[in-house]
Amino acid sequence: xRARKLTSLTLTLINEHYGISKKxxxxxxxxxxxxxxxxxxxxVIALIASLVPLYxxxxxxxxxxxxxxxxxxxxxxxxxxxxxxxxxxxGMFTLISSFFFSKETAALIPLPLKPAEVLSAKLFxxxxxxxxxxxxxxxxxxxxxxxxxxxxxxxxxxxLIVFLFSQLFxxxxxxxxxxxxxxxxxxxxxxxxxIFFISTVVLVGVIFGQYYLNQFAMNxxxxxxxxxxxxxxxxxxxxxxNKISMAYPPAFLALNALTxxxxxxxxxxLSYIGVHLAAFLLVLWLAEKFYFSTYSELQENAAGxxxxxxxxxxxxxxxxxxxxxxxxKREWRYFLRVPAFxxxxxxxxxxxxxxxxxxxxxxxxxxxxxxLMTFIDQYKELVVPVGSLLAALAGSMSLLPASAFSREGRxxxxxxxxxxxxxxxxxxxxxxxxLISGVGVxxxxxxxxxxxxxxxxxxxxxxxxxxxxxxxxxxxxMIVDTAKPMLEWDNPIKAMxxxxxxxxxxxxxxxxxxxxxxxxYITREYIPNQLMNPxxxxxxxxxxxxxxxxxxxxxxxxxxxxx
Amino acid sequence: MIELSELTKVYNGTVKAVDDIxxxxxxxxxxxxxxxxxxGKSTSIKxxxxxxxxxxxxxxxxxxxxxxxPIKAKMNIGYVPDEPLLMEKITGxxxxxxIADVFDVPPKIRTERAQxxxxxxxxxxxxxxxxxxxxxGMRQKLSLVCALIHNPPVWVLDEPIxxxxxxxxxxxxxxxxxxxxxxxxxxFSTHIMEVAEKICDRIAIISKGxxxxxxxxxxxxxxxxxxSLEKIFLxxxxxxxxxxxxxxxxxxx
Numbered sequence: 001x002r003a004r005k006l007t008s009l010t011l012t013l014i015n016e017h018y019g020i021s022k023k024x025x026x027x028x029x030x031x032x033x034x035x036x037x038x039x040x041x042x043x044v045i046a047l048i049a050s051l052v053p054l055y056x057x058x059x060x061x062x063x064x065x066x067x068x069x070x071x072x073x074x075x076x077x078x079x080x081x082x083x084x085x086x087x088x089x090x091g092m093f094t095l096i097s098s099f100f101f102s103k104e105t106a107a108l109i110p111l112p113l114k115p116a117e118v119l120s121a122k123l124f125x126x127x128x129x130x131x132x133x134x135x136x137x138x139x140x141x142x143x144x145x146x147x148x149x150x151x152x153x154x155x156x157x158x159x160l161i162v163f164l165f166s167q168l169f170x171x172x173x174x175x176x177x178x179x180x181x182x183x184x185x186x187x188x189x190x191x192x193x194x195i196f197f198i199s200t201v202v203l204v205g206v207i208f209g210q211y212y213l214n215q216f217a218m219n220x221x222x223x224x225x226x227x228x229x230x231x232x233x234x235x236x237x238x239x240x241x242n243k244i245s246m247a248y249p250p251a252f253l254a255l256n257a258l259t260x261x262x263x264x265x266x267x268x269x270l271s272y273i274g275v276h277l278a279a280f281l282l283v284l285w286l287a288e289k290f291y292f293s294t295y296s297e298l299q300e301n302a303a304g305x306x307x308x309x310x311x312x313x314x315x316x317x318x319x320x321x322x323x324x325x326x327x328x329k330r331e332w333r334y335f336l337r338v339p340a341f342x343x344x345x346x347x348x349x350x351x352x353x354x355x356x357x358x359x360x361x362x363x364x365x366x367x368x369x370x371x372l373m374t375f376i377d378q379y380k381e382l383v384v385p386v387g388s389l390l391a392a393l394a395g396s397m398s399l400l401p402a403s404a405f406s407r408e409g410r411x412x413x414x415x416x417x418x419x420x421x422x423x424x425x426x427x428x429x430x431x432x433x434x435l436i437s438g439v440g441v442x443x444x445x446x447x448x449x450x451x452x453x454x455x456x457x458x459x460x461x462x463x464x465x466x467x468x469x470x471x472x473x474x475x476x477x478m479i480v481d482t483a484k485p486m487l488e489w490d491n492p493i494k495a496m497x498x499x500x501x502x503x504x505x506x507x508x509x510x511x512x513x514x515x516x517x518x519x520x521y522i523t524r525e526y527i528p529n530q531l532m533n534p535x536x537x538x539x540x541x542x543x544x545x546x547x548x549x550x551x552x553x554x555x556x557x558x559x560x561x562x563x
Numbered sequence: 564m565i566e567l568s569e570l571t572k573v574y575n576g577t578v579k580a581v582d583d584i585x586x587x588x589x590x591x592x593x594x595x596x597x598x599x600x601x602x603g604k605s606t607s608i609k610x611x612x613x614x615x616x617x618x619x620x621x622x623x624x625x626x627x628x629x630x631x632x633p634i635k636a637k638m639n640i641g642y643v644p645d646e647p648l649l650m651e652k653i654t655g656x657x658x659x660x661x662i663a664d665v666f667d668v669p670p671k672i673r674t675e676r677a678q679x680x681x682x683x684x685x686x687x688x689x690x691x692x693x694x695x696x697x698x699x700g701m702r703q704k705l706s707l708v709c710a711l712i713h714n715p716p717v718w719v720l721d722e723p724i725x726x727x728x729x730x731x732x733x734x735x736x737x738x739x740x741x742x743x744x745x746x747x748x749x750x751f752s753t754h755i756m757e758v759a760e761k762i763c764d765r766i767a768i769i770s771k772g773x774x775x776x777x778x779x780x781x782x783x784x785x786x787x788x789x790x791s792l793e794k795i796f797l798x799x800x801x802x803x804x805x806x807x808x809x810x811x812x813x814x815x816x
Contacts, residue, residue: 004664005664005665005667008660008661008664008665009661009664009665012650012653012657012658012661015652015653015657016650016651016652016653018652019652020652021652021653021654021657021693022651022652022653022693022695025654025692025693025696103648103650103651104650106614106648107648107649107650109613109614110612110613110614110637110640110642110644110648111637111662111665111666112633112634112635112637112638112665112666113634113665114634292616293616296614296615296616297616299609299614299615300574300575300615488651488695490651
């Protein structure tokens, strides 16, 4: 009986999560927004088409060489490890919001369901989502290892099972941390703290992970080992990455299940499944203990009922702002008080320059890095234009302009009912987005300056050119979002991360930056290096001016539209 | 059927939303829970439904302790929140089926009940559409259908009339009366005094987390004089709204 309930719950949650019925209704029944379906299909095909050469041209030769050097197993364990780490970082937010902040949880709590049942169904749904990570990071390695090592059918069946379980452990790990933590930290008072705390841990983890790996690589490089010694060292279980694989039980068990044969392989596979089962049972126990009580705490919202003194009252209400200032305050308050917006917006623009500096600091003594520096020295005159493009890339990756109106959600209706001019709204969103982007541009210019050791004037030139290009790119992103904002969401993170406009923005930004870079490369014979930055500046200024007009027209149209 | 005993809810360790309330709602009774905004009505109802955990006190539904056996207690409740809690990307039919699965409603019974309820509330033609396409009123009606699909002995409804069209409101009121007549219990909150006056067997007035009055409408009239329930309500809750001169709002620019 309970199994049937659990099946119904899981299927319903999967349907709700992926909006299967809604999509079917929109595309098949109503035959509406078919362009959206075509766009998603096209993006998936383009992604696969661009990844096939990457796997066949880059990964396959690497795998062949690795197997020859006796390092094939290391490739497998690393793929497993990295897909798990990536899955952990990417799935953390989704899992926490699915457990505690999603609308469907509110609908499930009053129903006669056990916390463990709700948790199992949610965990299963999020894990399916996360399998995309393994699909790109783990499956190609398993397949290529199998092909190049002439593995039999049993290997591929084991590989399939390993793949299906690959994202479960990271999600179980998050659950094991979050449930006991919820009993210590009173999240109802610190709801935002939970998101900030976890986000910071993740960000710091990524940065330190990157730094640690680089430091390790540096130590190995400076030890003066020959390539043969290096191969031996890499195959040695004491190696750093192997240590992690051993310390991360699923990677170790999966590796043995895949690479051993017969009964031994089956035993390792059973152990692999057993570890997941044990962790799952622990999570179920924790859920029964903490899940619903934590959720209940999160619902405890009550007004303070504190009476304001006359002075306080006057202080609050006697300040008058112009319409523009009032809109600007609204924009900033909404941005800063929704951690999903503020953290994502800021993190997206600073993560790239930070990683750049950390990588450079960690890899400074590696011969390959030194070679790269010598290469940069030879083309010093290209540092400023390339740096400008990188600054533009970092600055325009905030995803804030691509969600300028999507982030409003249903609040856009409120905005529409107010006597405000769409131009004022656009101006506010323009300033806000570009100020956040400015942080990314400046950080990137400084990072490029730090690595390539250029002067302050050149750093300034990178910042200015990068900023002009960013404004242009931000305008393009805002046009996309103004044309079709995603206003229906129950979780703010969806407005940024599960928004098709964000996907389009990434395509525009990457297409523009790499397109211009490629164009610069093929025209390097005809355009003097000194002219490249003025040309980029001109593109930025002209592009910003032209798109500004379109943006205003689009905004007016949006405010006239039925929402 | 419903027994609240010394029920208290304190938010953030400081705000007492519900302060030591005790009441019993018997089988066959329609019980109205009245009170101004922020009085503690929804908090009490959320504790009944299992969304909030009481700080102290106990809740019994059909003799089952809500805290000790929450699943069994919930099986006896049909709960409609003040804001419809529905999954929006699935269709109405899928949602009803899911709720029926959770409450173990046999297919034959669910088909019959769903058909009747959907017809009453005029949702029969929308049931195959995603809930996101529904209006607020339609969502409220679907929420009612889901709450009643498993024929629970106890209905707990938080302002169920809000958002309903007059015909649906009339149907719901009739259903509430019929449900109570069959020996079941209806516990609901409302701001509409006429509704409370017309259909409630007993009412409770709650303000600042405390129950100020509990009894029949006749009993409250006997105690406070023959006047409208609205006036009695304002008097009991110490409202000074009657004395306010609102002409100020129309004279200042």
